[in-house]
Amino acid sequence: HPMKATHMLRGLNGVRLICDQSGDCAIHSTSQTSLLVGSGCPMAVLLDGNQLSDPLKVDQLINAADVMAIEVYPRGGNMPISLQANDTNCGVVAFWTGSRKP
Numbered sequence: 001h002p003m004k005a006t007h008m009l010r011g012l013n014g015v016r017l018i019c020d021q022s023g024d025c026a027i028h029s030t031s032q033t034s035l036l037v038g039s040g041c042p043m044a045v046l047l048d049g050n051q052l053s054d055p056l057k058v059d060q061l062i063n064a065a066d067v068m069a070i071e072v073y074p075r076g077g078n079m080p081i082s083l084q085a086n087d088t089n090c091g092v093v094a095f096w097t098g099s100r101k102p
Contacts, residue, residue: 002064003023003060003064004023004024004025004059005058005059005062005064005067005095006019006024006025006027006058006059006079007023007025007027008064008067008070009027009063009070009072009093011032012072013025013074014029014030014031014072014074014091015027015028015030015043015072015074015093016028016029016030017075019039023031023059024057024058024059024060025058025059026042026055026058027042027043027045027055027058028041028042028043028058028090029041029042029043029090029091030074031074031075031090031091032049033062034095036068039088041089042055042056042090042091043055043091043092043093044085044086044087044088044090044091044092044094045058045093045094045095046059046083046085046092046093046094046095047094047095048081048095048097048098049084049085049094051085051086058095064096066097066098067095067096068096068097068098069095069096070093070094070095070096071083071093071094071096072091072092072093072094073088073091073092073093073094074091074095075088075091076100079092
């Protein structure tokens with residue numbers, strides 16, 4: 001039972017977590033392109049279909065106990081058209097809490 005939302009992504013292909021001393025993590029892509037840059041590039045993060053303006057504060061904005069589902073798209077070109085993100089070059093992670101209303 002992870003205490004932080006990003007910890008649910010540990011061990012997934014295409015995802016690298018870069019954590020600070022408090023355990024809050026930024027979500028980065030492990031694609032070949034991002035590895036050339038060094039530590040990878042930050043993935044776009046969606047919460048209930050809306051892009052977070054600061055993807056580095058995922059653990060501060062999302063309570064792990066509220067997460068019902070997570071979708072990971074290491075390449076933005078593979079994500080469904082129904083998900084919208086400004087920058088998908090490094091991939092997209094979508095957290096769902098069930099609070100989205102159609």
